[in-house]
Amino acid sequence: MKANTGKIIDVDLSAGTVKVEQLPEEYYTKYIGGSGLAAKLFWERGNFDADALSPEAMLLFMNGPFAGLKLSGASRHSTAGRSPLTGGWGDSSCGGFLAPELRYAGYDGFILTGKAAQPSLLLIEDDKIEILDASEYWGQGATQVTESLKKRFGKAYRTLVIGPAGENLVRYSIILNEGHHATGRAGFGAVMGSKNLKAIVVKASKKKMELVDPERFEELRKELNPKIREALASDVLHENGTAANLIGGMYAGDVPIRNWTSNFWEEAADALTGSTLTETYLTKRGACAYCNIACKRIVEVKEGPWAIPEGPGPEYETIVSFGTLIGSIDLAATCKAGRLCNDLGIDTISTGGTIAWAMEAFEKGDLTKDDTDGVELNWGDLETVIDVILPKIAAREGKLGELLANGSVAASKKIGKGADYTVHAKGLEAPMHDPRGGGHGMALTYAVEARGACHVADPMLFAEMGARYYPEIGFEYELEPRTDENKAEAAVDMVAFGAIENSACFCQFADAEVTIPEWVELFNIVPGYEWDAEEMMRAGRRVFYLKRMINYRFGRTADDDKLTKRMLEPATDGEPEGVEINFEGMKQRFYELMKIDPEKAIPVKEVLVEYDMADEAGAVW
Amino acid sequence: MEYWKDENEPIKMFVKLFEEGFKDADLSGGLKKVNQLIWFDYTQDGPNCSFWVDCRGGDLKTGPGKPADAPDLTMSLSADDAHRSWSNKLNPVMAITRKKIRVKGSATGLLKLAPKLKKVAELYVKVLKDEGKEGIILK
Ligand code: SF4
Numbered sequence: 001m002k003a004n005t006g007k008i009i010d011v012d013l014s015a016g017t018v019k020v021e022q023l024p025e026e027y028y029t030k031y032i033g034g035s036g037l038a039a040k041l042f043w044e045r046g047n048f049d050a051d052a053l054s055p056e057a058m059l060l061f062m063n064g065p066f067a068g069l070k071l072s073g074a075s076r077h078s079t080a081g082r083s084p085l086t087g088g089w090g091d092s093s094c095g096g097f098l099a100p101e102l103r104y105a106g107y108d109g110f111i112l113t114g115k116a117a118q119p120s121l122l123l124i125e126d127d128k129i130e131i132l133d134a135s136e137y138w139g140q141g142a143t144q145v146t147e148s149l150k151k152r153f154g155k156a157y158r159t160l161v162i163g164p165a166g167e168n169l170v171r172y173s174i175i176l177n178e179g180h181h182a183t184g185r186a187g188f189g190a191v192m193g194s195k196n197l198k199a200i201v202v203k204a205s206k207k208k209m210e211l212v213d214p215e216r217f218e219e220l221r222k223e224l225n226p227k228i229r230e231a232l233a234s235d236v237l238h239e240n241g242t243a244a245n246l247i248g249g250m251y252a253g254d255v256p257i258r259n260w261t262s263n264f265w266e267e268a269a270d271a272l273t274g275s276t277l278t279e280t281y282l283t284k285r286g287a288c289a290y291c292n293i294a295c296k297r298i299v300e301v302k303e304g305p306w307a308i309p310e311g312p313g314p315e316y317e318t319i320v321s322f323g324t325l326i327g328s329i330d331l332a333a334t335c336k337a338g339r340l341c342n343d344l345g346i347d348t349i350s351t352g353g354t355i356a357w358a359m360e361a362f363e364k365g366d367l368t369k370d371d372t373d374g375v376e377l378n379w380g381d382l383e384t385v386i387d388v389i390l391p392k393i394a395a396r397e398g399k400l401g402e403l404l405a406n407g408s409v410a411a412s413k414k415i416g417k418g419a420d421y422t423v424h425a426k427g428l429e430a431p432m433h434d435p436r437g438g439g440h441g442m443a444l445t446y447a448v449e450a451r452g453a454c455h456v457a458d459p460m461l462f463a464e465m466g467a468r469y470y471p472e473i474g475f476e477y478e479l480e481p482r483t484d485e486n487k488a489e490a491a492v493d494m495v496a497f498g499a500i501e502n503s504a505c506f507c508q509f510a511d512a513e514v515t516i517p518e519w520v521e522l523f524n525i526v527p528g529y530e531w532d533a534e535e536m537m538r539a540g541r542r543v544f545y546l547k548r549m550i551n552y553r554f555g556r557t558a559d560d561d562k563l564t565k566r567m568l569e570p571a572t573d574g575e576p577e578g579v580e581i582n583f584e585g586m587k588q589r590f591y592e593l594m595k596i597d598p599e600k601a602i603p604v605k606e607v608l609v610e611y612d613m614a615d616e617a618g619a620v621w
Numbered sequence: 622m623e624y625w626k627d628e629n630e631p632i633k634m635f636v637k638l639f640e641e642g643f644k645d646a647d648l649s650g651g652l653k654k655v656n657q658l659i660w661f662d663y664t665q666d667g668p669n670c671s672f673w674v675d676c677r678g679g680d681l682k683t684g685p686g687k688p689a690d691a692p693d694l695t696m697s698l699s700a701d702d703a704h705r706s707w708s709n710k711l712n713p714v715m716a717i718t719r720k721k722i723r724v725k726g727s728a729t730g731l732l733k734l735a736p737k738l739k740k741v742a743e744l745y746v747k748v749l750k751d752e753g754k755e756g757i758i759l760k
Pocket of ligand 1: 286291292294
């Protein structure tokens with residue numbers, strides 16, 4: 001096997017044992033790598049009855065086939081398993097520096113099961129794999145632990161760390177790489193916490209990779225890297241970060257405001273957009289391994305109530321989650337809130353979404369001071385959010401912390417009110433792109449993607465902007481965002497393409513510049529999958545299907561492919577004002593095109609056979 | 622060219638469009654924030670088919686041809702697509718993705734103008750009417 005090592009580490013934290021295994025090559029050619037490979041391994045070995053936070057639960061970290069190549073955006077990794085937030089399939093892509101180190105150390109990934117007897121860390125140094133005591137770090141913030149680990153092992157050791165929230169099983173806890181890059185969605189920090197695993201540290205002694213055709217790869221790499229960097233979108237991302245087009249998004253009605261009750265706030269556009277961050281608090285730009293786009297922000301807020309020293313800055317999702325979504329246009333406060341969320345180890349999207357829901361509940365009287373330990377939850381009150389609510393959530397402190405630590409869906413269930421104004425699909429709080437303005441196709445993909453409402457599970461958001469064009473596979477749609485026209489048809493390609501991106505662990509910002517023939521060539525000259533475009537798209541579709549089948553075995557059906565009332569009611573202002581989303585029409589058409597059973601929400605048996613999934617079909621039909 | 626009888630005609634319209642835009646407080650405010658020298662290059666339709674807009678230093682100027690200074694940003698497209706674009710009938714992101722528009726230089730400032738495109742289109746219709754070009758107004 002080339003590029004992929006074919007080797008994974010199987011760690012049983014209860015028994016304290018570590019086993020290195022060789023995987024069949026077919027797993028890769030059928031399921032690509034990353035989240036696809038994780039889904040295949042979960043399908044084969046996962047315990048479908050186990051609670052996500054039980055010792056039996058399986059947590060998987062997987063690389064894609066391009067990890068470790070000096071190619072922009074190609075070295076992310078995927079974390080996957082049963083989500084403690086949603087109870088269904090979850091996967092989360094993380095940038096940063098773990099993937100190349102793990103690949104150079106000789107592995108495509110690792111699987112964790114069991115529960116360590118005491119707080120532990122997993123150390124991987126080439127062939128030496130050890131479970132070490134980590135009691136000294138338990139209770140500490142992710143930033144401090146990252147620093148301590150770097151001091152103890154060396155700067156070049158790559159780290160994955162959870163914060164106190166993960167220890168306290170907050171259901172949307174994150175795992176932080178290098179103290180900056182987050183495995184943000186689906187709550188896998190809590191899974192690590194439930195296993196008493198505070199950190200994972202990886203170091204390889206060499207930087208060697210074998211490719212099928214290294215000479216041709218080198219030529220292609222020299223074409224792709226400049227092409228990726230010189231693209232307009234990359235330029236904009238480099239200059240002003242992922243919030244660069246917040247201003248355009250605001251005028252399109254894509255930016256959610258006060259728990260999705262409004263789609264336009266003119267003042268917020270200038271106050272929060274990426275160029276404002278550049279002009280005010282940006283000190284440097286940062287990047288994931290080998291990425292020349294460098295969209296990451298390093299910021300410093302020198303003075304005022306939100307002063308923070310130089311360090312990781314907020315991305316678009318954090319800026320909106322702690323900005324307009326909760327009724328604020330204070331950019332410095334978003335920097336502070338983002339930094340605090342990293343340290344406590346919580347996902348900024350689900351945290352912001354849950355707090356926004358709670359603020360609306362408080363305004364409506366569905367939540368009272370009796371439920372909140374006397375804390376008032378008012379729109380735009382960032383002081384209370386930062387000083388009181390975030391620490392309470394991470395510690396599960398008091399009634400308020402306990403209520404919000406399980407996410408907005410669980411909170412609304414607990415108080416028996418407010419389900420109509422939750423904003424999620426399958427229990428995952430929606431990201432900061434409102435399909436009513438951003439594009440109706442995104443409403444469809446939010447609903448049908450396995451992990452729930454997610455804007456990076458597939459590139460539908462970009463397709464509706466006009467930024468995806470793949471004539472080689474017939475993807476030539478001129479999509480009008482705020483209609484249902486051709487959205488189901490486009491989604492068929494986009495969900496398969498998203499599965500390819502997330503299984504190859506290639507960043508959506510960078511791979512937007514890679515054409516279909518270039519994608520195919522990369523798969524052929526790096527790991528040697530011997531594909532044509534059709535076979536590549538089939539692999540993507542197969543991964544999409546398999547994740548749906550995992551969800552089916554968790555008890556999910558077509559009833560779970562839905563959005564909440566709030567997300568589908570026509571907007572009351574801004575560009576999308578009054579426009580209805582034909583959600584059911586798009587969903588039905590998508591099911592037909594994908595040959596998905598309208599009740600079970602999994603592909604019909606004949607399709608599974610056609611996709612070489614006859615064995616898998618046996619478990620569900 | 623579908624909309625223009627010669628290479629000078631579109632340039633006359635577009636320069637006029639910007640001259641009118643400078644008089645509008647909202648548009649001129651947005652343009653000043655761009656703070657760049659932009660060359661709109663339609664030379665694929667004729668050697669003189671281009672114009673420039675200088676938004677640098679809080680002063681707004683425009684004129685036909687290539688600017689004397691090196692532009693911060695060059696947008697190359699056809700004069701017909703430029704007509705569609707000023708009429709707000711061409712999705713700029715889609716056009717860039719499909720290589721109908723080629724961009725050289727930093728376009729970050731232009732993002733600030735995106736919300737104003739509707740207003741530009743309204744003004745453009747007025748300019749076309751004033752100049753007797755109603756026939757090419759896109760509905
Ligand atoms: S574009 Fe940004 S998020 Fe993507 S790999 Fe590069 S630095 Fe990381």
